[in-house]
Amino acid sequence: MKTAFALMAVTALLLSACATSPSTRARTPQSGATAKKPLAVKPGTRMTVRTTAYHHSEAGGRANGVGGRLRFGGSVYSAAADWSWLPLGTRFRMCCNDRTYVIEDYGSALVGRKTIDLYMPTRRMMHSWGCRHVDIEILEWGSHAMSLKLLQDRQRHQHVRTMVVALRGQLHRAAL
Numbered sequence: 001m002k003t004a005f006a007l008m009a010v011t012a013l014l015l016s017a018c019a020t021s022p023s024t025r026a027r028t029p030q031s032g033a034t035a036k037k038p039l040a041v042k043p044g045t046r047m048t049v050r051t052t053a054y055h056h057s058e059a060g061g062r063a064n065g066v067g068g069r070l071r072f073g074g075s076v077y078s079a080a081a082d083w084s085w086l087p088l089g090t091r092f093r094m095c096c097n098d099r100t101y102v103i104e105d106y107g108s109a110l111v112g113r114k115t116i117d118l119y120m121p122t123r124r125m126m127h128s129w130g131c132r133h134v135d136i137e138i139l140e141w142g143s144h145a146m147s148l149k150l151l152q153d154r155q156r157h158q159h160v161r162t163m164v165v166a167l168r169g170q171l172h173r174a175a176l
Contacts, residue, residue, distance in 0.1 A: 045138045046095070050115045053129035054080065054107070055122070065105040066150065070119045078119040080105035084166035085114060088150065089142030095135040103142055108159040144170055 056062040056070055064070050065088065070078040079101040081090075090103040101118065110117055116136075120126040148167040154160045 041138055041141060043138055043140055046135055047138075048133055048135050050113075050131065051129070051134055052115060052117050052131050053120045053126040054117045055120055055126045057123065058107075060105070060107075068104065070105070072119055072121045075100065077101045078105060079103050080107050080110060080117040080119070081115070082106065082111045082113065082163060083142075083147035083151065084111075084144070084163045084170065086116065087142035087144045087167075088147040089140070090138065091140040091142075092136045092138050095137060100139065106159075106163065108157065111159040111162050144174075 062069050064078055065080070065083075072078065076091075077099050079092075081103050083103070083106050086092075086103045088103060091100060092103075093100050101116075103116075105117070105119070107117055109115075118129065120129060144167050148164060148171065151160050151164050151167070155164055
């Protein structure tokens, strides 16, 4: 019981640490701005993205990338992406169903692709979702630095090493 409570506390701390105010966020490397200016992808930005779905019977089970449980229902839903594209803690609203998702997981099939994987609690829901292009609205940008920090010690897998290299490059360029 104490371990579960400690895990929940650490997860909450990590997710809250991902949020920063718009005035102190670093820009993406394409913007060429310094680390003190706003991101190129600002809250309120809308984009069309490719989405797929996954289920806890796949690798990783019911745990997300920060050690918490995958969520479906309530105020927030779990999603996975390449953290060098959509960093850990990024919150977005899916325009077609008005659900709020948070990027708190990643997967090997997502690295290098502009795809968001949505957690579904049943295999039937996962298969029913299939692959869809949907409009999303960014509500809050996550943290590339926190993404890198969590991935540093997980580099035994090639897809994680690929994200780490990309994140280091982004943070280095943002600091210039």
